[in-house]
Amino acid sequence: MKTVSTTPYNDQKPGTSGLRKKVPVFQQPNYAENFIQSIFDSLEGFEGKTLVIGGDGRYYNREVIQKALKMAAASGFGKVMVGKGGILSTPAASHVIRKYGAFGGIVLSASHNPGGPTEDFGIKYNIGNGGPAPEKITDAIFARTKVIDSYKIVDADDVDLDAIGSVDLAGMTVEIIDPVADYADLMETLFDFSAIRALIGSGFRVVIDSMSAVTGPYAVEILEKRLGAPQGSVRNAEPLPDFGHHHPDPNLVHAKELYDDVMSADGPDFGAASDGDGDRNMVVGKGMFVTPSDSLAVIAANATLAPGYAGGIAGIARSMPTSAAADRVAEKLGIGMYETPTGWKFFGNLLDAGKATVCGEESFGTGSNHVREKDGLWAVLFWLNIIAARKEGVKDIITKHWAEFGRNYYSRHDYEEVDTDAANGLMANLRDKLATLPGQRFGALTVSTADDFAYNDPVDGSVSKNQGIRVLFEGGSRVVFRLSGTGTSGATLRVYVERYEPDAARHGIETQEALADLIAVADEIAEIKARTGRDAPTVIT
Numbered sequence: 001m002k003t004v005s006t007t008p009y010n011d012q013k014p015g016t017s018g019l020r021k022k023v024p025v026f027q028q029p030n031y032a033e034n035f036i037q038s039i040f041d042s043l044e045g046f047e048g049k050t051l052v053i054g055g056d057g058r059y060y061n062r063e064v065i066q067k068a069l070k071m072a073a074a075s076g077f078g079k080v081m082v083g084k085g086g087i088l089s090t091p092a093a094s095h096v097i098r099k100y101g102a103f104g105g106i107v108l109s110a111s112h113n114p115g116g117p118t119e120d121f122g123i124k125y126n127i128g129n130g131g132p133a134p135e136k137i138t139d140a141i142f143a144r145t146k147v148i149d150s151y152k153i154v155d156a157d158d159v160d161l162d163a164i165g166s167v168d169l170a171g172m173t174v175e176i177i178d179p180v181a182d183y184a185d186l187m188e189t190l191f192d193f194s195a196i197r198a199l200i201g202s203g204f205r206v207v208i209d210s211m212s213a214v215t216g217p218y219a220v221e222i223l224e225k226r227l228g229a230p231q232g233s234v235r236n237a238e239p240l241p242d243f244g245h246h247h248p249d250p251n252l253v254h255a256k257e258l259y260d261d262v263m264s265a266d267g268p269d270f271g272a273a274s275d276g277d278g279d280r281n282m283v284v285g286k287g288m289f290v291t292p293s294d295s296l297a298v299i300a301a302n303a304t305l306a307p308g309y310a311g312g313i314a315g316i317a318r319s320m321p322t323s324a325a326a327d328r329v330a331e332k333l334g335i336g337m338y339e340t341p342t343g344w345k346f347f348g349n350l351l352d353a354g355k356a357t358v359c360g361e362e363s364f365g366t367g368s369n370h371v372r373e374k375d376g377l378w379a380v381l382f383w384l385n386i387i388a389a390r391k392e393g394v395k396d397i398i399t400k401h402w403a404e405f406g407r408n409y410y411s412r413h414d415y416e417e418v419d420t421d422a423a424n425g426l427m428a429n430l431r432d433k434l435a436t437l438p439g440q441r442f443g444a445l446t447v448s449t450a451d452d453f454a455y456n457d458p459v460d461g462s463v464s465k466n467q468g469i470r471v472l473f474e475g476g477s478r479v480v481f482r483l484s485g486t487g488t489s490g491a492t493l494r495v496y497v498e499r500y501e502p503d504a505a506r507h508g509i510e511t512q513e514a515l516a517d518l519i520a521v522a523d524e525i526a527e528i529k530a531r532t533g534r535d536a537p538t539v540i541t
Helices: 031-041 061-075 090-099 135-145 181-190 193-201 215-226 256-263 292-301 325-333 345-352 376-390 394-405 420-436 516-526 528-532
Strands: 002-005 019-022 050-055 079-087 104-108 120-126 150-153 165-169 172-177 206-209 270-274 281-285 288-290 315-319 336-340 358-361 365-368 407-418 445-452 469-473 478-483 491-501
Touching: 031 061, 031 120, 031 135, 031 150, 050 061, 050 090, 061 079, 061 104, 061 120, 061 150, 061 165, 061 172, 079 090, 090 104, 090 120, 090 181, 090 376, 120 135, 181 215, 181 376, 193 376, 206 215, 206 256, 215 376, 256 270, 256 281, 270 376, 281 292, 281 376, 281 394, 288 292, 288 394, 292 315, 292 325, 292 358, 292 365, 292 376, 292 394, 292 407, 315 325, 315 345, 325 336, 325 394, 336 345, 345 358, 365 376, 376 394, 407 420, 407 516, 407 528, 420 445, 420 469, 420 478, 420 491, 420 516, 420 528, 445 516, 469 516, 478 516, 491 516, 491 528, 516 528
Parallel strands: 050 079, 050 104, 079 172, 206 270, 315 336, 315 358
Antiparallel strands: 002 150, 019 120, 104 120, 165 172, 270 281, 281 288, 358 365, 407 491, 445 469, 469 478, 478 491
């Protein structure tokens, strides 16, 4: 073991999902080492315990794993479990931590952000429940990064990440595991694989686009090998360091080819896509794109159709910007409904306490208490289970759901890589207006309330403030403004627009048309064009 002197970097504050920067930033001398050591320095009681390490296979993944292994050995961990090839999807990493009782895990990913030599990389720490570290830990990590003056590492050869089995690294055991098997086995306990297999065997065509990212091996094992879908049903199945130049974000912009295929006359009956690290999903059926908000609501309403949830669900949790579609399901089922800030870590306490069973975010993330991360393939399998049980297609399931619960017209407008000062100025100006907005009329819309969302955790009592600005209108419509913490360049302004429509006769309006007046009011209130110089969003979902 050797101790290496270092100096702090001033930009290592974790966001909602760890530290994300461009690869050249992480390649600076000691940059990754500083952050990893700061993680270890912020933890207690891990001597001799097990750590899980894996990532989405993006560029620089293998190099950082080798650093982390040698630093874990120097810091006193007894064992590290690593996915073969350095691969572990984020939900699979969560499951491995939980199944084997690991102390925690290091997940190397920048989620849905592009990969490559000049693109994005990320490191985050997950705690023993399998979920992202809570703010008290990420705050401690950041505080440590600002004063760190050395890190510990063993001087040893690199570990062969491609050979399953155990090796010794300076007295610490490194176990290279099959990254897929444990996760696939878990899915088989939750869903009716026999019914899904019969659905596929009947000629129901399913395709999954893994976007040359981490879920390829998982989807091939589950969909093609265990469920009997024809070979090639999983597209872009090989994880590549640059994701094959894809932007691995499963939405209508970056997965348009899949969407167009499913919507074509002779295309598949069902399509799905996953993101870089496997925790997000897009679901498309013949004639129907499913919004993430509606997906959460439909899964919750039909949860008992899956064997793993046959006893019912305890409650539903959603992030504040996610539409209120799931709220109406919770109300009818008579179960708890929890509105949290954006960031999966806020769901962990609710899941651990048994208050919620399923949860979701509008940013294409859905999950349950089976792990402590959102889970893309889980959501896809849940949909296939529902289709197999109801013997109805996606479009029929969605339209019948709207007829029963009403439709929440909903859209997110992203303004990416906005000048950071301009974005911060826009939000500051909005906060200054909050007190004067209630009662103001904008055309036919009247503001009922306006606030900066704060969350009081019902489990541990912690308070999280400044989580997004909400402008609510009479009749149930609303607009939400947030700056995202997942990008690495400039700022991303997210604007969420929602209108509730109970009348089934009005459920066939095109979404942007149904929301047009709210979109215009959002720009007027926030002065988006004037302050950012943008005439239109970068992405609309």
